[in-house]
Amino acid sequence: MSDLETFRAETAAWLEANCPPEMREPMVDESDACWGGRNPTYKPGQKEWMDIMAEKGWTVPDWPKEYGGGGLSRAEAKILGQEMARLRCRSPLSSFGIWMLGPALLHFGTEEQKKHFLPPIARGEIRWCQGYSEPGSGSDLASLQTSAVDAGDHFVINGQKIWTSYADKADWIFCLTRTDKNEKHKGISFMLFDMASEGVTTKPIVLISGQSAFCETFFDDVKVPKSYGEGVSSVVFEVNRGWDVAKYLLGHERSMISGGGSEGATSLGAKFADQYGRDDMGRLDDPMLRAQMADMDIEVLAFRAMAERFGDTFKAGLCHPAQPNMMKYAGTEINKRRHELIMSAGGSEVLEWESEATNGGLTARSWLRTKANSIEGGTSEVMLNVVSKQILQLPGA
């Protein structure tokens, strides 16, 4: 057996032996994710699963071991992902720290910043949120106005963020602030601070789904120390160079959101045919819906192949740096269409908003939630602009 085959066999055996049975059930919605943090809420099996995975460094398998990661090679990390998918093991820890801050610190952080901030992320001890958008700065993010004024040993932050995911539940924030009013892109800094600081308030926003995953976040004379210890600056990279970090991170965010296109059951048709009814030939008994479902099967399987290719080429440094924008565009658009089809298949029954039978309108709420996919993290229109400019090099884009 090659080393990788041995690794696959050992990994599968370890997962079988250690993954709690509850963590091998499919997730119903976002509330089934394990987020960790200072004030966690755990469902059965979540904490055990997170802790045992963190012990192996497998909450962040491809991070270096010294920062709490698993130190796995690309090929090993891919195998771990494949085996977890095959055995239906849930992700042990969902975290903006893992998805976004971690990659930014690994790329831009000092050694001291990495050692200070990364291990608590890997262990699920600190839950991070992202302070990017403002009421007047959506697609034109670099116009942001939240100010950070230098006051000697600390900055004073004033302003408002919006669409801060789970700000009301987060422990710390990575936040874009304006440190120079006379510059646009070159007057932004990437700052890290505690959400428990005096002057930080959050207010959940009720969405069309009735859920409130996002908040408005207000900063009123918040004091942010310049340093959390020797070499541990509260600013990542340099003051006024935060846009470089933000741009790098948006790539990660976009590839993450694009995953929506490949989640869930492979075949909607296979899933719905039994409840919908079949004709004498065993076909889903609605030719138009059947055709649309089959089209969607193709879109989902094709996008899965794309996601695999994107992952492989990204890790090997072979993919265009702007390719995450394409992935984000395609994945979110497919996911929206997929949920339109699920609503159509469900008919009038899935309209029930509060019934026990619909699990409190879960299908409808999920459908509505997907409408944000092509807005958050850069709209589809902005993604197409970036592809036009950076990949296709169309003039004036």
Place this chain on the structure above:
Amino acid sequence: MPLYLNDDQQMLQDSAADFMKGEGDVAHFRKFRDMNCKDGFSHDLWKKFAEMGFTGIMISEDEGGLGLGHVDAGVVLEQIGRNLTPSPFLTTAVAGVEALNAGGKALREKYFPGILSGDSVLALAIDEAAKHRPDQINMSASREGNGFKLDGKKQFVVQGGSADTLIVAARTSGSAGDDKGLTLFAVDTNAAGLTRNSVRLVDSAMAAHVEFDGVLVDADAVIGEVDDGDAVLKRMLNAGRAGSAAEILGVGAGAMDITVDYVKGRKQFDKIIATFQSLQHRISHLYSEMEIARATVLKAQQMLDEGSSKAELMVSVAKAKAGRATALSVKEGVQMHGGVGMTDEYDIGLYMKRDRGLQEFMGDANYHTNLVAEMHGY
């Protein structure tokens, strides 16, 4: 296996790209079209395909080939698609060879030397109606002496007029729609009772209507097992479908490239039209569709090479996805070229016509979408 070309495949791509561009580009295609060539391709070029080793890609090294697989065949086919290179590569060296790979040693020894030298051309006699419906094959092959007697008609036999050998799917028992009862034959096109009517298609490719009127073949013409040709047929179809998906992907990619070039040069209202956001977003959407199609085609080829049990599903996904993406590419291409897109002088229309032909080859996107639903059990 990572989902991108390895170093050897990348080298093959470079050499195939240079070769097609140098020997079989769009000017070459136009030349053979305009001389009204009865075979639709250059036999000299086909010899050069052989010299490059391309015709032996799917033939094992023991038998004189390169012993490569579907990914490698697809690398060559994509370049054929990009350059509209006229050749019998797909029917002969990909689908035809794969059918023979499923047959006995004697058949391979008989046919492979001619394929390896570029002297032989194979064509596939499968379709019997306007749409590809291999499950409805009705042509009869009845026992006669030591062999079989073939009666019936085939159509859309691409390169059928120039082929020396046809791979024929016929029914030795049962009736249309049955899984069992099909048998595949390798049939000499000079056989008595076999008549071919070669016709020019919209994309200037040549295809034949073939009539079998009591054509006698020996038992050793059977590829695989009598009454159990379904397995051979599937293997041939998988190769042809994945191959045509790769070729159509090349057509779409080529059409997109010339369209992008065109809009970067064309001025209206004192502006380069590529600066208009209405065009930018459509081209970027097209880019996204082509990228997804490319990943899907490569995935299907890799799964075929690995012998995955789910390869057939992915092949159908690939033919459907690449077909839809390329259909978008050529339609957007002609529209964005404006008036000149309607002229014979500009190449974009040639890509549109090639796309149409390849769509129908071994099942269009609708056919494969329906297969995907069936394979998913609904």
